[in-house]
Amino acid sequence: MTDIGSIPKAAVFRLSLYLRELVKFQKTGVKTLSSAGLAAALGFTDVRVRKDLAYFGQFGYPGVGYKVDELIGELKHILGTDRTWDVVLIGCGNLGSALVAYKGFRTQGFNIVGAFDADAKKAGKALGELTIQPMTKLAETVARTGARIAMISVPADQAQAVADQAAGAGVRGILNFAPTTITTPAHVVENSVDLAIRLEQLTFQLRFLMQDSED
């Protein structure tokens, strides 16, 4: 199980979907659930659900299925969200402001503990409950707070330089919102969020859907 290299990324992504679905079931008072029940809620096959979960352990009970509370706890542990993570934000433009305000982070255990911008004129200004700091304070803040994650929301042409600074400051994981790819040293993991890709995936579906109807 600790050899995460052999686990498909798509299975890990579906783990996040299972977790969200289980939390919804939990809220409606459901205590136990079959793999078929969880699968149906997401439009997957039950084989898919069982196979995905089997990468991480044995969670079901014969004749019972999954215990909802227990599986939620297990999935949070696997995904690393059974704890809180301190995060620094680099880039305090519109997107950075939106990320600071995004309520979905805090509910999942992500606390933004510092906001940084390369533009010295922004330093000292308020961003939500934070005060924008210059990049020269990044290493100090990372060391003091123990933040291990940086969210980068800077223009594309600044993303690599900022990622290098974050890695140098002791950050171990980078979530990149800039519309470009960045590289990181082997001891720093990186995920990119390209907002246009999501829209492009939508137009792929839309193009075929619209062929079949009015347009």
Added chain:
Amino acid sequence: MTDIGSIPKAAVFRLSLYLRELVKFQKTGVKTLSSAGLAAALGFTDVRVRKDLAYFGQFGYPGVGYKVDELIGELKHILGTDRTWDVVLIGCGNLGSALVAYKGFRTQGFNIVGAFDADAKKAGKALGELTIQPMTKLAETVARTGARIAMISVPADQAQAVADQAAGAGVRGILNFAPTTITTPAHVVENSVDLAIRLEQLTFQLRFLMQDSED
């Protein structure tokens, strides 16, 4: 090829990655490329690349590989980004403001042609080059501009109602940024962008990475 239901979503997603990589190759003057070359740039196997592209047609030339310009054109056509798409934005808070300013959309052919907010006090205010409109103007704008896509950046508890209004106004595709799931009628496709999921996928990797080292 038009039976898109049989094509794995992950393959369509990788198509977007191939396209971005090919554009980078094009910028550096590369004219032809093997599947192995494209695969190596992304850390995939060449079998993966060939198999993904085979869902959509036959693009390589024996002894030559892929012609970069041509394959870019083909992939854009498949993904529906060989044209421009007019998009309406619903929800003009921080995230909506960031989406309007996000340069990655326009470069991919997505133009935000209208911005709407349920808060009547916001109506008439400027958002980038747009003027925020009340929701009562949504159907009229969709009809006038022919916009087929809505981006939703409202609080979670308003997302479903807003999606229903967008579908009612004639939108055919919804990109949902609210941290909740929404359902749409069969003739409307929906993709959700849960920003916290990306962070959660990062902590999954990070947790294992940190086990192997200092922390």
